[in-house]
Amino acid sequence: MTTSPMPATRTKVLLVDDHDLIRKGLRHAFERDRQFEVVGEAATAAEGVRQAGALQPDVVIMDLRLPDGSGLEATRALRKSSASMGIVVLTMYAGDDQLFGALEAGASAFVPKTAPADEVVAAARHAASSPSAFTAADLAEAMKRRLAPSGPQLSPRESQVLRLLADGMSVAGIAKQLFVSESTAKTHISKLYEKLGAANRAQALMTALRLGLLEAPDAPKF
Amino acid sequence: MTTSPMPATRTKVLLVDDHDLIRKGLRHAFERDRQFEVVGEAATAAEGVRQAGALQPDVVIMDLRLPDGSGLEATRALRKSSASMGIVVLTMYAGDDQLFGALEAGASAFVPKTAPADEVVAAARHAASSPSAFTAADLAEAMKRRLAPSGPQLSPRESQVLRLLADGMSVAGIAKQLFVSESTAKTHISKLYEKLGAANRAQALMTALRLGLLEAPDAPKF
DNA sequence: CCCGCCCGCATCCGCTCGCGGCAGCCGCCC
DNA sequence: GGGCGGCTGCCGCGAGCGGATGCGGGCGGG
Secondary structure, three states: OOOOOOOOOOEEEEEEOOOHHHHHHHHHHHHOOOOEEEEEEEOOHHHHHHHHHHHOOOEEEEEOEEOOEEHHHHHHHHHHHOOOOEEEEEEOOOOOOHHHHHHHHOOOEEEEOOOOHHHHHHHHHHHHHOOOOOOHHHHHHHHHHHHOOOOOOOOHHHHHHHHHHHOOOOHHHHHHHHOOOHHHHHHHHHHHHHHHOOOOHHHHHHHHHHOOOOOOOOOOOO | OOOOOOOOOOEEEEEEOOOHHHHHHHHHHHHOOOOEEEEEEEOOHHHHHHHHHHHOOOEEEEEOEEOOEEHHHHHHHHHHHOOOOEEEEEEOOOOOOHHHHHHHHOOOEEEEOOOOHHHHHHHHHHHHHOOOOOOHHHHHHHHHHHHOOOOOOOOHHHHHHHHHHHOOOOHHHHHHHHOOOHHHHHHHHHHHHHHHOOOOHHHHHHHHHHOOOOOOOOOOOO
8 A cells, every 4th residue: 555645756647538527627636635746638539648658647547438539549558558557447337338348458447437536536546556456346347247148159250241131231132242152141140040039130130239249320310 | 798797696506417527627617716606516306406496596507417317307397496597508418419408498508518617607607697598509500400300200100110120020910019901011111111211121220220210229238 | 172191901923031951161179 | 089069051942021003091281
């Protein structure tokens, strides 16, 4: 435990979040603690990585949802450039399955934005001292979620077929796309049905969507 | 324009947002301005309405996504109890179509959380003086989005058929469910394809999902 | 009043789909 | 080495699907 105060050099913090309000909230929280010094703010992943390179912060507070791409990518980049940097990942949704991704990307801690501001500071404190340490609870939960249910495993071929089915392709079309005979395409489709417990295209697509095996069409809301 | 400063009595502000970080950011922003005084914070819609009744704030900052229901409901309730209260609606997503809903519910302003903190304060200032005034830009955009594209209109029967298709039902099954002949079911399906520009079930389902005509299966994320 | 739309029903036709069965190839594990 | 499971590939069959077209009734707006 680094319980001893650090009078000379304070822990440098970089805030990466596209919401100005959140950044200001974080800054407010950190500035109340004399251990920390907020050395920069960034609203995008790219800007965050750039500033991290320039400012060499001890801890980065990283939002996962950023306008120019995933905060996971940025986290990966940061971890690659520095193994000792503390990276606290913030996420909007508490039950986010991206926890697992954050772990893989090399985050040091994972805090939902619903948590009180103090908790972010506490996580940052912890991350500054032991940057590669998720809490046991975090790990346990992530593992439980990933390993237990793990829907049906699709072969590469089946995944391709699934995506083509989602495009409304016919058997003939799929066969052409994959350079195989129609019979083969049909076999793949049948296997797909079997694994998904579906009896036809419609059920297969809906089930695949439900299991996250297929990218949701995600309307532009108009 | 109430440009004159208010030395005696300051504008009372109530913050309603389930994220502590955001609340702290807002509080920070408002406390820098001597016109305002943050008189309360609430993390839920119910608590927000309760505090609004007790504290009688001049302006309420209201998040739309709250744990115990929509901020829209709370906004409606507040507006019902007081026509003169300023209500600034905050939302996470800039292009949120809930802008329209916020307008209907009686909000005074609409600010995305990506906006700089100052803008929220500015909106609150504006809302305090003219609580029922959306900006022209807000209105124009909401109208444009609502009236212009408005995807294909499905008849009630077609919507039913669409939902049954999503369940993987066959023509015969659909006919039985709807107590009509198979011919009729087929007719509806054909009409559906026509309206959705689809040639088969798969395309119809994906298009319907993309247009928001069909509830996404939305996995429990494990 | 007529026109357009939604609903319901029907027939014909050709094509596609989904199913069952079969088999070669590869990697893994005993 | 031999067995086994998964991926890939192929065939034929019957049922279901999609397209085109026609008919009628009810309801609402120009």
